[in-house]
Amino acid sequence: MRTRMVGILAALMLLAASPRPGAAAPKAYVGLFKDNAVAVLDTAENRVIGTIAVPPGPHGLVVTPDGRKVYVSSDGASTVSVIDTATDKVVAQIEVGANPHGLAMSRDGRSVLVSGFGTNQAVLVDTATDRVVGSVPVPQPHNAAIAPDGRIAYVASQAQNSLALVAVDLTTRTVVARVPLDKTPRALDFSPDGTRLYFTVAGAAAVQVLDPATRQVVAQIPVGASPHFSPFTADGRLALVVAQGPGELQLVDPAAGALAGEVSVGKAPHWVAATADGRIAYVTNEGANSVSVVDVEKRQVLGTIQVGAAPRKIVLQAMPVAKLGYVSDVQAWAGSLLALGAPAPVMAAGSEGGAVAVANFAFTPATLTVGEGGSVVWTNNDTIPHTSTSADKLWNSGPIQPGASFKVTFSKPGTYTYACQIHPFMQAKVVVGK
DSSP: OHHHHHHHHHHHHHHHTSBOTTOOOOEEEEEETTTTEEEEEETTTTEEEEEEEOSSSEEEEEEOTTSSEEEEEETTSSEEEEEETTTTEEEEEEEOOSOEEEEEEOTTSSEEEEEETTTTEEEEEETTTTEEEEEEEOSSEEEEEEOTTSSEEEEEEOOTTOOEEEEEETTTTEEEEEEEOSSOEEEEEEOTTSSOEEEEETTOSEEEEEETTTTEEEEEEEOSSSBOOOOBOTTSSOEEEEETTTTEEEEEETTTTEEEEEEEOOSSEEEEEEOTTSSEEEEEETTTTEEEEEETTTTEEEEEEEOOSSEEEEEEOOOOGGGBOOHHHHHHHHHHHHHTTOOOOOOOTTOOOEEEEEETTEEESSEEEEETTOEEEEEEOSSSOBOOEETTSSOBOOOBOTTOEEEEEOOSOEEEEEEOSSSTTOEEEEEEEO
């Protein structure tokens, strides 16, 4: 009976980290530049389930980490539209100045940086109030990327005779550096650990790699003609490069600094968004009015969705926390089983365990002491995935989704350091005593 109960409880713990049956799939949002609208996709059925009218020329598109709000800038207007993903309706319009181009979301979801091309300003929006809280002069900004710690942003400045990546301190709202370029910068993205900035420039069939510490371009990775956007998967294993010339999604291995594969998609691909586990990518094909659904691991297109005229930017909603199982559910179910007469699990003497909360991009407590034979449970209270990965590779949780948990039992005394693979600046340790 005891063996059977251990098996049942183990199965319930697995359920805690999995979506519940019937849980809604996340939605994708696609800016339709020529339709003046945003298409809403059901990623479970890979079909359009609605469109949302926005001001002319939807250009930038970002989603909050909790998946609750989408921000859309309109190149032909002076506003950023705020979409409530629960109702798929525009609930606010933020005045930011003429011709806003790209948008960048901070990792904590608290700020959106608007590239105000027509006003020569990088404009900072507070997502709690949906109000402009500051701006920094940047000549003709086009796109931007915010470092993982939220302090520094790099903005692609397309001003004629002054092409550059402009480093902006978001705390002091000042320009702290310029990296001059000889070609027009396009799109850019930080690696998950913040140690590299990938960006593309017009007229170069390569992804440029910048070291933010030295503000020097340290590498160029050859890819297909006219690369546009090159974001990383959440675990940092791949950069997903949209190569417009050959109409491909190209996969770059950052560690090797080389192309690892490619997948033919549609005409003039513009943008890409990937699922949290990095297995599925959604690529907008501006010249084909479609979105390609790509299996990244198998290097193949699973399907094509016709979405409307000139799809450019795309974002993928995170799975809402309310749709995920919780450890508290498992405890309740286990309690019901025990009430039916099942024996309670017994831990060895001195095997006190503990819990670690993952929140605000930190492990709390940073140092946890447990007894030999004790277990530690990590629970992700953030709105994006994290991992618990030991420095000596004794365990690796893989992406722990928001609301889910991961457990390790320690059989030997010692000090075990660990970090989040996705955000390596998140570090902590477990001390196991006898």
